[in-house]
Amino acid sequence: MTISASLRSPCPPGLCICGRDPLLDTPGADVRILLLTREEEKRLLERLENLKDLADLERLQGRMFDQLGIRVLIAPKFGEVRTVRGGIEIEVEELPGLCRKTRKTIPAAIRRGLENNPQVAFDLLNAHDLLRGT
Numbered sequence: 001m002t003i004s005a006s007l008r009s010p011c012p013p014g015l016c017i018c019g020r021d022p023l024l025d026t027p028g029a030d031v032r033i034l035l036l037t038r039e040e041e042k043r044l045l046e047r048l049e050n051l052k053d054l055a056d057l058e059r060l061q062g063r064m065f066d067q068l069g070i071r072v073l074i075a076p077k078f079g080e081v082r083t084v085r086g087g088i089e090i091e092v093e094e095l096p097g098l099c100r101k102t103r104k105t106i107p108a109a110i111r112r113g114l115e116n117n118p119q120v121a122f123d124l125l126n127a128h129d130l131l132r133g134t
Contacts, residue, residue, distance in 0.1 A: 007034045008099075016099055023097045032069045033097040045105055051113035054123035069095055072106060076128050088114065088121065 010020050023029050036044070044064070051057050057074070064070040071093040077086075090107035092098070114121040 006037060007031075008037050011099055011101075016101070018099045019096045029096070030069055031097065032067065033095055036068055036102070041102060041105075045109040048106065048109035049112045049116065051110075051117050051120050053117075054120050054127065057110070057113070057120060057124070070098065070106070071095075072110070074110065074124065076125055088124065 008020070011018060020034065023031060023034070048060060051060075061072050061074070064072060073089075073091045073093070075089055077089045088111070090110050092103045092106050094103075114124075
């Protein structure tokens with residue numbers, strides 16, 4: 001597969017375990033994740049921090065999967081939800097070529113987006129029937 005767009009630059013050796021080079025060497029591998037350059041990552045994180053509503057968050061999740069292959073799972077944790085940071089679980093599934101730093105910054109950006117717009121967090125909880133009857 002020939003890629004005409006610019007690819008993400010490699011991480012410093014020994015610093016990351018993303019598997020970028022083996023991914024590039026594998027014929028037929030899904031290399032969409034390598035299209036997420038550092039500049040594009042900054043734009044994505046900014047977009048995640050400025051969520052408008054739950055539909056916007058779900059749309060972004062779908063676009064991340066469709067365009068990059070990144071699957072983000074967001075759900076309330078079991079038990080009582082007291083804070084956005086501690087009560088909502090955000091998991092980015094492992095993906096060959098996805099930098100470990102990016103795997104940490106995406107959930108952090110989503111949490112900041114939920115804190116900036118608490119209504120999104122309430123709607124997320126309500127979508128999982130946690131606020132039923134309140």
